[in-house]
Amino acid sequence: DQQVKQNSPSLSVQEGRISILNCDYTNSMFDYFLWYKKYPAEGPTFLISISSIKDKNEDGRFTVFLNKSAKHLSLHIVPSQPGDSAVYFCAASVGGSNYKLTFGKGTLLTVNP
Amino acid sequence: KAGVTQTPRYLIKTRGQQVTLSCSPISGHRSVSWYQQTPGQGLQFLFEYFSETQRNKGNFPGRFSGRQFSNSRSEMNVSTLELGDSALYLCASSSTGIANEKLFFGSGTQLSVL
Numbered sequence: 001d002q003q004v005k006q007n008s009p010s011l012s013v014q015e016g017r018i019s020i021l022n023c024d025y026t027n028s029m030f031d032y033f034l035w036y037k038k039y040p041a042e043g044p045t046f047l048i049s050i051s052s053i054k055d056k057n058e059d060g061r062f063t064v065f066l067n068k069s070a071k072h073l074s075l076h077i078v079p080s081q082p083g084d085s086a087v088y089f090c091a092a093s094v095g096g097s098n099y100k101l102t103f104g105k106g107t108l109l110t111v112n113p
Numbered sequence: 114k115a116g117v118t119q120t121p122r123y124l125i126k127t128r129g130q131q132v133t134l135s136c137s138p139i140s141g142h143r144s145v146s147w148y149q150q151t152p153g154q155g156l157q158f159l160f161e162y163f164s165e166t167q168r169n170k171g172n173f174p175g176r177f178s179g180r181q182f183s184n185s186r187s188e189m190n191v192s193t194l195e196l197g198d199s200a201l202y203l204c205a206s207s208s209t210g211i212a213n214e215k216l217f218f219g220s221g222t223q224l225s226v227l
Contacts, residue, residue: 032213034215036218041220042220043117043203043205043218043219043220043221044156044203044218045218046215046216046217049213049215051213089155089156091156093213096211096212096213097169097210097211098207098210098211098213098214098215098216099144099146099161099163099168099169099205099207099210099211099216100146100158100161100169100171101146101156101158101216102158103148103155103156103157104155105154105155106155
């Protein structure tokens with residue numbers, strides 16, 4: 001039973017345009033959500049997070065939106081840059097226990113120059 | 114500040130053997146988590162240690178075990194290796210693992226079971 005789903009295995013966008021990565025979850029107990037970015041041969045690195053008490057969080061070019069009623073979150077990258085090309089993982093946790101994250105399977109983002 | 118260090122980077126083993134992977138967390142971090150990444154299943158939580166105690170465990174068979182030392186370094190062991198254990202094993206650390214702290218990941222150990 002996959003509790004965090006990223007239904008798009010890959011996404012390709014042009015440099016300078018917006019990238020939108022989507023994530024759905026089924027466990028209503030999740031109260032904290034994170035996005036991680038992963039380059040080949042490296043471990044995931046934290047990108048941005050959002051608590052369930054918020055519906056939006058911004059950090060520079062990255063914005064995460066949370067729709068609790070739809071159990072859906074999205075990551076917007078504006079403008080997209082070639083260096084953003086990586087696998088993006090959505091993750092969720094319960095009760096602040098971030099040592100136990102439930103991850104989606106990832107979306108490979110390719111930003112074309 | 115040094116990051117999370119995992120050794121070795123690559124391992125090749127044969128079925129039935131056992132393997133031990135090592136993780137050194139960021140200095141001052143007391144929580145160490147382990148994850149398995151496979152192409153089909155993504156990243157899955159194995160277990161977490163805090164102050165030498167296993168605090169939580171994922172849905173993996175008993176062949177997967179771990180421990181943490183007093184200096185917070187952690188090891189995970191997989192006994193009686195199976196072909197399906199081929200994966201990237203990632204270690205992550207944080208100060209306490211709670212209160213929505215960020216996890217910092219190492220680069221992983223790529224295990225191939227032949």
